Amino acid sequence: MSQRLGGRRALVTGAASGIGRATAVRLAADGAAVGVNYVGDRTPAADVVATIGPRATAIEADVAQEAAVQAMFERAEEAMGGPIDLLVNNAGVEAPYELTDMPLEEWQRVLSVNLTGPFLCSRELVRRLPDQVGHAAIVNVSSVHEVIPWPSFSHYCASKGGLKLFGQTIARELAPRGIRVVQVAPGAILTPINQQLIEDPEKRREQEEQIPLGRLGEPEEIASAIAWLSSPEAEYVTGATLFVDGGMTLYPRFV
Numbered sequence: 001m002s003q004r005l006g007g008r009r010a011l012v013t014g015a016a017s018g019i020g021r022a023t024a025v026r027l028a029a030d031g032a033a034v035g036v037n038y039v040g041d042r043t044p045a046a047d048v049v050a051t052i053g054p055r056a057t058a059i060e061a062d063v064a065q066e067a068a069v070q071a072m073f074e075r076a077e078e079a080m081g082g083p084i085d086l087l088v089n090n091a092g093v094e095a096p097y098e099l100t101d102m103p104l105e106e107w108q109r110v111l112s113v114n115l116t117g118p119f120l121c122s123r124e125l126v127r128r129l130p131d132q133v134g135h136a137a138i139v140n141v142s143s144v145h146e147v148i149p150w151p152s153f154s155h156y157c158a159s160k161g162g163l164k165l166f167g168q169t170i171a172r173e174l175a176p177r178g179i180r181v182v183q184v185a186p187g188a189i190l191t192p193i194n195q196q197l198i199e200d201p202e203k204r205r206e207q208e209e210q211i212p213l214g215r216l217g218e219p220e221e222i223a224s225a226i227a228w229l230s231s232p233e234a235e236y237v238t239g240a241t242l243f244v245d246g247g248m249t250l251y252p253r254f255v
C-alpha cells in the first residue's frame with residue numbers, strides 16, 4: 001500500500017462504523033495518523049483503533065456541540081503531535097418523517113449533526129492550522145441527496161444540499177491558504193444506517209433497480225475515493241463533489 005498520506009494528521013468524525021470506519025482504516029493504511037471520533041458507546045471505536053494500531057486514537061465528541069468539538073481537536077493534536085490537516089466530516093444521522101409529522105426536535109437533530117457539525121469541525125480545523133500549510137483538506141461526506149430530493153427526508157436533504165454549498169463556499173474562502181474542500185457523495189452503501197433496507201429483500205431489489213451498476217456499494221469504495229481526494233494526487237481539485245453511487249444520479253428511470 002502506498003504511503004501517499006504519510007505524515008498527515010487526520011480526523012474522521014463518526015468513525016466507529018460504516019463509511020467512517022472504513023475511511024479511518026484506509027487513511028491509516030495510506031500512512032496518516034487518525035483520530036477516530038465517536039459518540040456514545042466506546043466499544044466500536046476501540047475496535048477500530050485496535051484494527052488500525054498505534055497510529056489511531058479514539059476521541060469522543062458530539063460534533064454538534066461547540067465545546068466538545070474544541071476539546072476533540074485539543075485531544076487530537078495532543079495525541080498526534082500537531083494540528084490536524086485532514087478532516088473528514090462523516091458523522092451523519094437520518095430518520096424518515098413526512099413534513100406534517102416532522103417534530104422540530106428531529107429537524108434540529110439532523111441539521112445539527114449533519115450540517116452544524118461540519119461547520120464547527122471545519123472552523124476549528126482552520127483556526128488551528130498555521131498560515132502556511134503544505135497539504136490540508138476537508139472532505140465532506142454528503143450524499144446523492146445533495147441533489148436528489150427524497151420524500152420523508154426533507155431534513156436530511158436540506159442538510160446535504162446545505163453541506164454541498166457550505167463546502168463550495170469555504171472552498172473559495174480557503175483556497176488562498178492552500179486548504180482544499182471537497183465533497184464525496186455516496187449512494188446506497190452497505191452500512192448500519194441502511195440495515196433495514198439490507199435485510200428486506202424486496203426493498204433491496206427495488207433500490208438496486210435504481211442503481212445502474214445494480215448493487216449497493218461497499219464502505220471501502222467510498223473510503224478509497226476519500227483517500228484519493230485527500231492526497232496530493234488530487235491537489236488541483238477543490239469545491240467539487242465526487243459521486244460514488246453506482247450511477248444513482250444518472251436518472252436511471254428516465255427513458
Ligand code: BGC
Nearest residue numbers: 143144145187188189193194
Ligand atoms: C442515505 C441512505 C440511502 C442513500 C440512497 C444516503 O445518503 O444515507 O440511507 O440509501 O442515500 O438513497
